[in-house]
Amino acid sequence: xxVKRAFQPEIVTISVTEIVPIKTMTAAYRRxxxxxxxxxxxxxVGLIEPLIVFPTAKGTYVLLDGHTRxxxxxxxxxPTANCLLSTDNESYTYNKRVNYIPPIAQHHMxxxxxxxxxxxxxxxxxxxxxxxxxxxxxxxxxxxxEAAEILxxxxxxxxxxxxxxxxxxxxxxxxxxxxxxxMKFSGRFARxxxxxxxEELLVAAxxxxxRGTTEAxxxxxxxxxxxxxxxxxxxxxxxxxxxxxxxAACKYVQRLLAxxxxxxxxxxxxxxxxxxxxxxxxxxxxxxxxxxxxxxHVRTRTATPEAxxxxxxxx
Numbered sequence: 001x002x003v004k005r006a007f008q009p010e011i012v013t014i015s016v017t018e019i020v021p022i023k024t025m026t027a028a029y030r031r032x033x034x035x036x037x038x039x040x041x042x043x044x045v046g047l048i049e050p051l052i053v054f055p056t057a058k059g060t061y062v063l064l065d066g067h068t069r070x071x072x073x074x075x076x077x078x079p080t081a082n083c084l085l086s087t088d089n090e091s092y093t094y095n096k097r098v099n100y101i102p103p104i105a106q107h108h109m110x111x112x113x114x115x116x117x118x119x120x121x122x123x124x125x126x127x128x129x130x131x132x133x134x135x136x137x138x139x140x141x142x143x144x145x146e147a148a149e150i151l152x153x154x155x156x157x158x159x160x161x162x163x164x165x166x167x168x169x170x171x172x173x174x175x176x177x178x179x180x181x182x183m184k185f186s187g188r189f190a191r192x193x194x195x196x197x198x199e200e201l202l203v204a205a206x207x208x209x210x211r212g213t214t215e216a217x218x219x220x221x222x223x224x225x226x227x228x229x230x231x232x233x234x235x236x237x238x239x240x241x242x243x244x245x246x247x248a249a250c251k252y253v254q255r256l257l258a259x260x261x262x263x264x265x266x267x268x269x270x271x272x273x274x275x276x277x278x279x280x281x282x283x284x285x286x287x288x289x290x291x292x293x294x295x296x297h298v299r300t301r302t303a304t305p306e307a308x309x310x311x312x313x314x315x
Contacts, residue, residue, distance in 0.1 A: 008085040011050050014061055015080055016073055019053060021063045025071040033127070039072045040127035047073070050082040054089040062089060103161075104152045107139040142203075144169035150176040151185070159187020163194045171201040196225025250284050253277055 029035055041048075051066035063070055064086055073081050101109075110133060113122050119137070123130045135158065140148050142165035150173065160179070164172050175193050179185055194202075257263050257277065266274040 005087060007052075007087065011082050011084060013080050014051075014053065014083045016070065016078070018059070019051065019061050019063050019070060019081070019083075020056075021067050021070060023067055025067060030071070035068060035072075037127040038068050039075075041125050042069065042072050043076070044121070044125035047082060050084045052086050053083045054086045061085075064089070100155060102151075102153050103136070103139060103156055103158070104148060106136050110136045141165070144172050147172035147176040150180055154180060154185050156185040157187045157190075160185055160190035163187060163190035166194055166203055167197060168201050168203060171197055193225060196221040198222045198226070246284065250281055254281055257281075 047069060049066070049069070051070060052064040053061035054064055055061055061083065070081065110122065114137065119130050119133045123133045126133075139158075139161060143161060146169070147164065156179070164175060167175065175190065178193065179189065182189070257266075257274075263274070266277075
């Protein structure tokens with residue numbers, strides 16, 4: 001069965017006066033960083049992504065996608081815009097989700113751009129500070145290629161990269177694998193693993209004051225972190241079965257505690273155990289609610305070039 005074509009293959013030039021938007025740009029939105037970033041990009045490189053329009057019987061065109069870009073074109077007195085003609089007037093599918101550009105991908109994009117233009121030009125086009133461009137340029141300094149490859153599609157924070165730089169390559173690889181398995185890429189998580197790293201695996205050994213822990217506590221942290229990193233693959237392999245067992249056990253405990261006689265007995269004779277079981281049920285329920293949000297990073301559409309370094313939806 002042939003797939004229906006969503007757009008006409010040719011890009012057409014249409015007067016902005018003939019394009020009818022389906023929503024209004026507010027003054028508050030025009031002051032947002034997203035709007036300013038897109039405006040700065042268009043001022044330097046022009047309109048890259050055509051507007052999506054649908055022709056009407058009145059000779060006008062309904063704007064399905066690109067309201068921010070159209071508003072900027074009108075504000076800068078540009079009379080025409082490049083457009084793609086949609087074969088369907090449904091707009092609900094546009095900008096439903098935008099792929100986040102991972103920091104490492106941004107780093108490579110910046111490096112390619114710097115081969116042709118200056119840091120100042122890029123910063124001006126993206127409406128960011130030059131220091132921000134330099135941070136993205138130097139993102140992988142001190143990061144071994146293997147760890148960078150493991151994290152290349154992940155939303156890793158700048159603080160996490162800072163923590164990784166303090167580790168030797170072999171430790172960076174182990175930590176990157178654990179971060180990916182746990183789907184935790186925050187600076188706090190990376191610093192916790194850094195604190196649990198033995199001195200011989202660090203680029204520069206930290207002082208006791210930097211650690212803020214006693215030698216005994218530090219030794220325990222290092223042993224537990226080493227054990228966690230050593231068994232991360234087996235933990236990942238058994239995760240599904242463990243979650244299934246935990247869910248079944250929690251359901252049984254929940255039914256058990258729902259029995260008034262059992263609950264009264266535990267409250268009277270084993271209050272600590274009862275509190276522990278109730279906390280386990282609460283933690284499991286909270287994790288179950290958070291899990292769909294962690295899986296929502298799957299996207300269906302790539303970001304527009306006008307906002308390549310943003311995570312916001314292109315308007």
